[in-house]
Amino acid sequence: VDAVLKEHLERVTGVDWAPNSNRIVTCAGDRNAYVWNFQPETGEWQPCLVLLRINRAATYVRWSPQEDRFAVGSGARLLSVCYFDPENNWWVSKHIKKPIRSTILCVDWHPSNYLLAVGSCDFKCRVFSAALKELSDKPETSAWMPRLSKFGTLLAEFSTTSGWVHGVKFSPSGNKLAWVSHDSSVNVVDMNSQDKILTLLTSFLPYTCVLWLSEASFAAAGHDNCPDLYNVSSDEVVYGARLDIKKEKTTDSNMSAMARFQKLDDLGATETGTKLYTTHVNCITEMRVVATTGDKIKKFSTAGKDGKLVIWEVDALCSKIAGLKI
Amino acid sequence: MSKNVNSTQFRTVDVDAYDEDQYEDDARDDESGVQEVADRASQVKQLLNQTKSKDALKLALQNPPLGHKDSNVKQQNYETVLSVLKSFRAQEIDAAVEDLSNVEVDVLMKYLYKGFTANPDKSASLLLWHERAVKKGGLGSIIRVMVDRKGV
Numbered sequence: 001v002d003a004v005l006k007e008h009l010e011r012v013t014g015v016d017w018a019p020n021s022n023r024i025v026t027c028a029g030d031r032n033a034y035v036w037n038f039q040p041e042t043g044e045w046q047p048c049l050v051l052l053r054i055n056r057a058a059t060y061v062r063w064s065p066q067e068d069r070f071a072v073g074s075g076a077r078l079l080s081v082c083y084f085d086p087e088n089n090w091w092v093s094k095h096i097k098k099p100i101r102s103t104i105l106c107v108d109w110h111p112s113n114y115l116l117a118v119g120s121c122d123f124k125c126r127v128f129s130a131a132l133k134e135l136s137d138k139p140e141t142s143a144w145m146p147r148l149s150k151f152g153t154l155l156a157e158f159s160t161t162s163g164w165v166h167g168v169k170f171s172p173s174g175n176k177l178a179w180v181s182h183d184s185s186v187n188v189v190d191m192n193s194q195d196k197i198l199t200l201l202t203s204f205l206p207y208t209c210v211l212w213l214s215e216a217s218f219a220a221a222g223h224d225n226c227p228d229l230y231n232v233s234s235d236e237v238v239y240g241a242r243l244d245i246k247k248e249k250t251t252d253s254n255m256s257a258m259a260r261f262q263k264l265d266d267l268g269a270t271e272t273g274t275k276l277y278t279t280h281v282n283c284i285t286e287m288r289v290v291a292t293t294g295d296k297i298k299k300f301s302t303a304g305k306d307g308k309l310v311i312w313e314v315d316a317l318c319s320k321i322a323g324l325k326i
Numbered sequence: 327m328s329k330n331v332n333s334t335q336f337r338t339v340d341v342d343a344y345d346e347d348q349y350e351d352d353a354r355d356d357e358s359g360v361q362e363v364a365d366r367a368s369q370v371k372q373l374l375n376q377t378k379s380k381d382a383l384k385l386a387l388q389n390p391p392l393g394h395k396d397s398n399v400k401q402q403n404y405e406t407v408l409s410v411l412k413s414f415r416a417q418e419i420d421a422a423v424e425d426l427s428n429v430e431v432d433v434l435m436k437y438l439y440k441g442f443t444a445n446p447d448k449s450a451s452l453l454l455w456h457e458r459a460v461k462k463g464g465l466g467s468i469i470r471v472m473v474d475r476k477g478v
Contacts, residue, residue, distance in 0.1 A: 183473045184466035203464020
């Protein structure tokens with residue numbers, strides 16, 4: 001253990017590390033967020049309190065691509081976008097409230113640094129403008145933002161059939177938006193055809209997080225304890241493969257005939273299906289990129305409720321699983 | 327004794343209507359499905375009489391009256407579906423479920439769970455349907471029954 005960042009009074013619900021500016025932001029159920037700056041002389045992380053001005057717990061936090069601001073989702077049905085005010089030497093928060101009607105579960109920044117996608121418990125995925133004139137933002141119009149819009153403007157609203165939106169992610173170019181919701185669906189929309197939402201109702205348990213592995217494929221992971229690959233074309237989202245293949249142990253052949261029939265009599269089956277064949281043994285809650293070469297993702301990690309952190313190598317998966325297209 | 331002359335009009339105010347925290351579903355109060363449900367009921371009956379059970383099943387699972395204001399309409403459709411399900415023999419269920427599309431499997435699941443809650447003791451045949459439907463639709467189809475805000 002390198003350092004313990006102890007400041008929060010309640011359960012820490014979100015962490016994000018900005019790689020270029022080397023700052024960590026954490027948010028917790030105590031309705032606060034802290035930005036941690038590393039002091040090389042002492043080797044310690046110095047916390048700086050951020051006043052989010054929310055009256056419910058914070059649920060999720062993400063640095064923007066250029067690391068000059070971060071967005072905090074909360075149970076107060078609003079999003080806090082915070083930026084540093086050098087005059088007063090503190091972090092200021094601005095709220096995006098309308099028309100979010102329930103707890104925010106996930107947030108993702110667009111590569112342009114001023115667009116935000118938000119997934120919440122009111123079964124909707126929305127895109128907002130987070131252009132801050134205080135930070136001299138010079139936004140350009142695009143298919144997501146056809147007219148220059150000020151901070152907090154709702155640019156797009158997408159409904160899932162029903163089900164909390166657990167994870168939302170822009171594709172690497174920012175042209176597509178994928179989200180996963182609690183009705184076991186994965187959804188993708190292209191910014192150029194926003195009324196055509198590509199939905200796939202899966203037969204698996206719901207996903208909690210999603211990560212684009214390339215412009216045409218993404219991995220989703222959740223309550224089935226392992227990541228699944230999905231391929232995206234212009235008209236549909238197609239299931240690719242399950243990315244976790246552990247060798248399945250053959251059934252216990254040492255069972256005597258009598259034991260077999262006794263088990264059949266007692267349980268109605270000869271094998272008890274309680275063995276898990278996945279690397280994670282409980283729900284996966286986060287997926288992050290670990291290494292990239294150019295714009296291709298080489299490694300990604302998953303963390304779950306079983307306390308495990310697993311790193312997946314894309315090339316190794318491609319060779320292990322026949323016909324995998326990323 | 328003193329008489330209360332102050333106005334008690336405030337007691338008639340609906341406080342909940344002014345509560346900005348209250349969540350309301352996107353309204354979709356369907357009033358149009360009544361005729362369709364009645365038509366479907368008679369058509370399904372015809373198909374069952376001609377022992378075209380698979381076709382009857384597919385028809386019964388079309389366009390359910392989700393979230394309809396009138397519970398009689400929902401009840402009628404439910405009875406239509408149930409009559410079809412009961413007309414199948416155990417061996418035929420497999421083939422019938424195989425033919426269904428993913429959307430139809432989801433609708434079938436919704437009606438199965440409605441059947442479970444309506445008659446918890448007499449659901450043996452429905453359990454058989456459930457097993458086959460899960461084989462086809464997976465756990466996702468069950469999740470969608472739980473998550474659905476507009477009941478079937």
